Amino acid sequence: MAEADVQLHDFKNIFSLEGKVAVVSGGSRGLGLHAASGLLQAGCSKVFITSRKASACEEAVAALNALPNKRPGARAYSIPADSSKIAEIERLVKEVSKHTDHVDILFANAGATWGAYFDKVDEKNGWDKVMDLNVKGVFFTIQKFAPLLQAKATTADPSRVIVTGSVAGIGVGSLGESAAYSYAASKAAVLHLVRNLAVELGPRGILVNGIAPGFFPSKMANVLMERAGGVEELNKANPNGRLGKAEDIAATVVFLASRAGGHVNGDTVVLDGGKMLGSAKLERL
Template identity: 35%
Template sequence: MELFRLDGRRAVVTGAARGLGRTIAEALAQAGANVVIASRTLSDCQAVAEEIAASTGRRTWAFVVDVANSSEIKRFAEEVSSVFGPVDILVNNAGINIRGAAEELSEADWDAVIATNLKAPFLCARAFGPAMCERGWGRIINIGSILSAVGLPGRAPYASSKAGLLNLTRVLALEWGKKGVTVNAICPGPFATDMNKQLLSDPAQYEAFVEKIPMGRWGELHEIAGAAVFLASDAASFITGSALFVDGGNRRNRVEQPRGGHRSGIPGLTEWRICQSWMRGRDTGKELPRISRIARICSLAADANEIEGIIGLVCVIRVIRGRHFWCVWLNSGCDWPRAEFGVQALACPGQCSLKAELRT
């Protein structure tokens, strides 16, 4: 389909010498884009650039850059624009992972991961994004991880960097949305890449990961290609600030479903204690739903596997001056379909702040 073609587009892919980055670079070229292969090793970049050019007939260029160095990124952006032309597509793929328990990791370990995985995408977006905004068209794709949304022991720097990258994606989408630039994230699950060699070489760890994947296997490199081409194309013109999880269902299986008693009227909560709450806004004059109604909505969301709509969700019923006030607050940033269930919130997240202690 023409919607997925990238003919004439110019793309930059960081960390493109191997693994997912190389696969994405090749997929963009196959869809018609000319591609800059960026990495820290010239020989690797050149080899990949030559292979992609030979197999696709597209123009490629190898460029060595340390993406965590602001001066190098500035030079990189200037040279790419001068030699290759205006960049339409930026894929922030470069990343590293240093594993270990939090108490065993050094400050240098933390800084290295944050610099490559979070600082670098910001620097690259800042270097290429404004020109995209001026031209009125652009695609920025940040390669996150399943750990953008869930935690995993021994991955403090990596998980923190990828969670931060997902929120950077949302912020840039808000800032550049009206300027024709979309900013989205692809969040892969376990793939057989160099970064995961340690897991692949340990049968016990490998099987532990596989058990949590509904599809019962790790991803194959080519399975990331479709997501990248889609988000880079006109087919995704009305998608921004989103995260596309390519993980075989792994994220859903890692988030625990609510369970427990129903004493509070909300499934999964056996004790419900409001520590502090305050609300601003006026009474809408409309009848507010009772707690049973809110419990039903929570249950429907859980049944629909809308995990993002359950994490961080607090339903509050409180009598203030004889009136029942309520709020549904989502701190996950997702668009939970209140209207579908006929719910009208008296206060939105910007109008209601609260702290609650929920015991399951």
């Protein structure tokens, strides 16, 4: 019996993404680009990068294709698109379909934020733009890619959807001068969308999970980080003594996309070093 219990199926390759095809929205910088790098280095044969700015996509793809440890023939592709517009998402799917007949991994990462005092939040920029990209865009990106995600998916080898939420969608986000009400609400919405879509799409061979990062140095987060005291102060505030790093995002996405994450569905991985829990601790007597 003991001998049978220690026999694990091809465990040395359990994190491998050998030959998989991935799409990363918001992939030209920050968390999306970290994840795209991890996906390629874990064995993906094709990784499609999309974001609004063509020049940023091209620059990201050039850096990805220069990685020295990709699999032979592996390649990143640039397909710029505005994920807040359904017509643009449909065009993205058509462009991806020119290069592949299926998609194994969709990292729905495109997002935006807007900060202002409560009384100064406006409808168009402060609310609608954020919700259109962070919620509507995520849902319809998943919907439009579903046929490609289903194309080769099986119960034994399901496709994966990974959605970027935020700790702001679980706890309380930024308030005051940097208050991001629409961002926090949008991230709570997509993390609940993950739970609903996991049940809807699981029987179709598509697993859906979320990640909820805390502070990671990035263009989007840097202003907030400075207002919160800067990197050193934020490092000290985390129970594990540091902020997030590129490898933390890349490794989590690879885990959820690989055979290692094959029984995780409808869940959210919090990547904040314990900050939310630490912030809620009782004062020592």
